[in-house]
Every structure is written in structure tokens, then in C-alpha cells.
Amino acid sequence: MSAPKSDHISPFAPQQFLGLHLPRAQLAFRIALALLVLTYAYFVPAPLTLTPYVVFLIGVIVYIGIQSLLGLTTIFNKTSSIILNAITMVDIIGALAVVLNDPNTFPPTQVLVFIALILAAAQHRQQAFMTVLASSVAASIIVISIRQPLIDQPYNATFFGMIVLLAAVSLALFIVASHLEHLRNRASRVTETDPLTGLGNRWTFYEAAKYLLPYHQRNLTPMVVMYADIEVTQYKGKKPAKTVNQYLLKQFASIVDQRVRASDIAVHYGGNEFAFLLVDTTTKDAETLAFDLQQNFNNWARQKELAAYAHIGMAVIPPRPIAMDQVLISINAALHRARQYKKGVSGAVFADPEHGR
Incomplete structure (x- = not known):
């Protein structure tokens, strides 16, 4: 049979996932991080920007419940691309929600987005991870833009300049990763195809x-x-x-x-x-x-x-x-x-x- 002519593989196709490494440790880490966020929100001097603490508490409990359900599914060897996608999406959405509620001008909770990206890198291949990275940076810019008026502080040009620069770098990395993935797929097809006959080897x-x-x-x-x-x-x-x-x-x-x-x-x-x-x-x-x-x-x-x-x-x-x-x-x-x-x-x-x- 001739080799397939298309190089395109969806970044969220099953073959784009590496699987979940140390699922028990990852689940424990996520729960500990959520409890740490609750502690930070309770002791932060200013009130939360968007929701009362009780609503924030309920949101964190919901996050822990969803990630526990997904984490237990992976622990019992039922990992699938849908489960891994869901884990990453809940991480990113949860991190952005925390940043949106952080009353500080320069929110230290922004580090949660990077932690979510690091966890995503452990289970996604190159192109899929770069898709998550580019999407997360774009979502972060939107969240920062929304929260700035809520904290009653003027827009900081330097801070936003750094965010835009990060977005540009992410876009460039995404393009490079897509190209490398394309070359990897072609190289993989070459190793499976006999160059003389076009059949398999x-x-x-x-x-x-x-x-x-x-x-x-x-x-x-x-x-x-x-x-x-x-x-x-x-x-x-x-x-x-x-x-x-x-x-x-x-x-x-x-x-x-x-x-x-x-x-x-x-x-x-x-x-x-x-x-x-x-x-x-x-x-x-x-x-x-x-x-x-x-x-x-x-x-x-x-x-x-x-x-x-x-x-x-x-x-x-x-x-x-x-x-x-x-x-x-x-x-x-x-x-x-x-x-x-x-x-x-x-x-x-x-x-x-x-x-x-």
C-alpha cells in the first residue's frame, strides 16, 4: 500500500499524548496547590476582585472534585485523549480564574498558569503542548485586561509590554513546533516506506x-x-x-x-x-x-x-x-x-x- 499523502495529525489526536506520568503524585500535587491557593486568598490583605471568598472556596472545591475524578480515572489505567485534554483544560481555566480574582497589581498567582503549562508538557507531545501554550498566553492577556479595572490601578505599560512580548514568543514557538512536527511526521513516514517501490518496508x-x-x-x-x-x-x-x-x-x-x-x-x-x-x-x-x-x-x-x-x-x-x-x-x-x-x-x-x- 502506498504511504498516506497527508502529514496532518490533529494536535489532540490520541497519538499526540505521552500519557500521564506519576498520576497519583500529580493528583496530590494539584490538591495541595488548590489548598495553598485557598490559604493565599484567605490571608491576602485586599478583598478578591471578582467574587466573594465563599464563592471562591466553592470554585476551588469544584476544581478539586473534578481533578480527583479525572485523576482516579487515570490511576485505574483508563487514560484517554479526552481525559488528558480535560485535565489540562481544568488546570488552565482554574489558574486563570485565580489570577482574575487576585487583587495585587502584579499577581503572584500568575505562576499557576506556568505550573499548569509544566504539567501539560508532561503529557502532551510537542505540537499539542505549543497549542496549549499559545492558547494560555492569549487567555492570560484577556484575563489581565479584564482584571486591571477591577483592582482600581492604572494600566502598567511595562507589564503589558512583557505580556505582549511573551505572546509573540509563544506564537513564534508554536510556528516552529508545527514545522518540526511536520518534519517529524514526514521522517516517520519515510522510515515506514520503501523509497524504491513506495510500499511499506x-x-x-x-x-x-x-x-x-x-x-x-x-x-x-x-x-x-x-x-x-x-x-x-x-x-x-x-x-x-x-x-x-x-x-x-x-x-x-x-x-x-x-x-x-x-x-x-x-x-x-x-x-x-x-x-x-x-x-x-x-x-x-x-x-x-x-x-x-x-x-x-x-x-x-x-x-x-x-x-x-x-x-x-x-x-x-x-x-x-x-x-x-x-x-x-x-x-x-x-x-x-x-x-x-x-x-x-x-x-x-x-x-x-x-x-x-
Whole structure:
């Protein structure tokens, strides 16, 4: 299968999360911080700017309740992107609400926003964290602008200048992080894609097998492993043999890409070899596909006056646990035996990995 062309991954997609580190410690830290905020609000000399202390107390209790519920969910191994998003959002909203109520001209509670960002950095990947950072800075500017008239103090140009500078730096970091994430996604796709054929590579095959084999064993869905070897018997021409060989591999990959389903795994295994994981496929369907690939490639090579053939072997994955290498070795041995008897050029060669044949 050709690699996907899109590099875009939502910053809040599940793969953008690292998971919650030390969930018990984080929950205890959040509760302790909330109690510290309550103590600060009680002893601060001036009254709170927006709400009475009782309302503020209720807000802090609600914060502790929500974070306790979310924290216990993560502790019991039920972490999801929605839970991690919710934890970060509650942290940011809670910190900004405290800053909005702080009566000091230069609110020391602004540090809560940075603590929330540090906690977010522990569970978000780069681009998602930069999104949180940029959003938090923008929200902080809005909150500071709202609270300034409430504390009956003139606007401080220096303070607001620093906030604007921080916003500009955050925006620049967000742009850089987005670009780096884009490059990381491209690099990841390159490592999963064979540059010559555009199919997956050997690493892709084994990664897919790591998940598909247990799925097959649990659900007993039919699964077939297919292995193709492109043989060049002789070549007489002006072009270097390596160039012609690459030409043959590209053509076979093109035929594969047109005929294999999106749900199947097709990779350039290495050298002149290709490997396939055919999910929910019967032996008859796999044999039809193998014959189709062989005939199309062999006919094309004949038209180009190239003495090249596709030899294809296959094996049905047994219901019991089995190593993928054992399956491939069995197919390779069956192909080798078939070549000795001049078979395997028309139709697939079957192997029995369960019994070592």
C-alpha cells in the first residue's frame, strides 16, 4: 500500500499524548496547590476582585472534585485523549480564574498558569503542548485586561509590554513546533516506506504482524501470509543490470498497489522479495490474488522482452501462536523446493509452517 499523502495529525489526536506520568503524585500535587491557593486568598490583605471568598472556596472545591475524578480515572489505567485534554483544560481555566480574582497589581498567582503549562508538557507531545501554550498566553492577556479595572490601578505599560512580548514568543514557538512536527511526521513516514517501490518496508511488516497475529488468534479470522520473489534469469542489454532490476521491482510494486486491498499489508521485504499479510482472506482468495499478480507481471515482462518471473509462496496462519519468521522460513523453503522442480511460475506454492513444511 502506498504511504498516506497527508502529514496532518490533529494536535489532540490520541497519538499526540505521552500519557500521564506519576498520576497519583500529580493528583496530590494539584490538591495541595488548590489548598495553598485557598490559604493565599484567605490571608491576602485586599478583598478578591471578582467574587466573594465563599464563592471562591466553592470554585476551588469544584476544581478539586473534578481533578480527583479525572485523576482516579487515570490511576485505574483508563487514560484517554479526552481525559488528558480535560485535565489540562481544568488546570488552565482554574489558574486563570485565580489570577482574575487576585487583587495585587502584579499577581503572584500568575505562576499557576506556568505550573499548569509544566504539567501539560508532561503529557502532551510537542505540537499539542505549543497549542496549549499559545492558547494560555492569549487567555492570560484577556484575563489581565479584564482584571486591571477591577483592582482600581492604572494600566502598567511595562507589564503589558512583557505580556505582549511573551505572546509573540509563544506564537513564534508554536510556528516552529508545527514545522518540526511536520518534519517529524514526514521522517516517520519515510522510515515506514520503501523509497524504491513506495510500499511499506520490512519494519512495517513486522510492526503490523505484532498486532494482526494476536487479533487473528483471538477472533480466528482467516489470515494468509504471501511471499513473492522476483527472479531475473538472464538479461542482455545496454542498461546496467541494477537499473533493470529496480525497474522490475517498481513494476511489480505498481501491480501490487493496484490489486491488494487497503486492509492488507504489502511491503518490499528486501532484495527482490515482497511480503504480504492478507487479513480476513481465504486460501482460495489468496490463490486468486497470487495468480493475478504472477500473470500480470510475467506477461508484462514478456512484452518488455525481459526474462523475469514472479515466484509466489503462501501459508495459512494457524490458530495457535506462531512466530512470523517461522512462517516466512517455511514459505521460502517451499519456494526453493518448487524452483528445483521448475514449479511456482504459474500459481502459488503452498507451505505448512505448523509442521515445518
